[in-house]
Amino acid sequence: xxxxxxxxxxxxxxxxxxxxxxxxxxxxxxxxxxxxxxxxxxxxxxxxxxxxxxxxxxxxxxxxxxxxxxxxxxxxxxxxxxxxxxxxxxxxxxxxxxxxxxxxxxxxxxxxxxxxxxxxxxxxxxxxxxxxxxxxxxxxx
Numbered sequence: 693x694x695x696x697x698x699x700x701x702x703x704x705x706x707x708x709x710x711x712x713x714x715x716x717x718x719x720x721x722x723x724x725x726x727x728x729x730x731x732x733x734x735x736x737x738x739x740x741x742x743x744x745x746x747x748x749x750x751x752x753x754x755x756x757x758x759x760x761x762x763x764x765x766x767x768x769x770x771x772x773x774x775x776x777x778x779x780x781x782x783x784x785x786x787x788x789x790x791x792x793x794x795x796x797x798x799x800x801x802x803x804x805x806x807x808x809x810x811x812x813x814x815x816x817x818x819x820x821x822x823x824x825x826x827x828x829x830x831x832x833x
Contacts, residue, residue, distance in 0.1 A: 709811050711761040713799045714754045715778060715785040717747045724777040725827055732772070740827075750778070752826035753788070756819045758795075764810035770794055776827065790815075790823065 723740040740746055774790040776797075788797040789812075796812025803809055815823075 706762040706765040709761050709763045709809065710801070711758045711813065712786060712788070712797055712811060713801070714750060714757055715780070715799075717750050719780045719785065720746055720750060720778050721781055722746070722779045723749060724779065726775045726777075728772055728775065730771070749826040752822055756795075756815075756823060758813045758815075761796075761811040761813040764796065764812055770812070774827070790820070793817075793820070795820075795823070 721741070723746055724737070725740065726737040727735040729735045740749060770791050772789050772791050774788075776788040776790065777784050778786040778788075783800075786797065786799050788795060793815060794812055795815040796810060798808040798810050801809050
């Protein structure tokens, strides 16, 4: 799957869906952030493992969770700039994808065949800046 777009884990058409579930702060031990190049390849990557930074990032994401999301449709390519994996000790309960004007990803919600349901929604500039500030805080990136 190319990381640079949302296309590969979609359904036939976009439909309204619940937004992503943000895991409880105490469940997340590490956050892995990967920047993506314009052609979808991995660029700079780093991890966030300072508990206070993980908690602040989750709080920022939770504050901007949104309420009107859609499933990802197959063939709908949106440029993706970041992939953010929120890892627990035994699972990855949330992966966010961030584009220039949208946010999406997968959590633990699956369809009847067991495939994770990818969802997305538009994201405004101020909201994007708040989430990015949480990602880059203390990393010097």
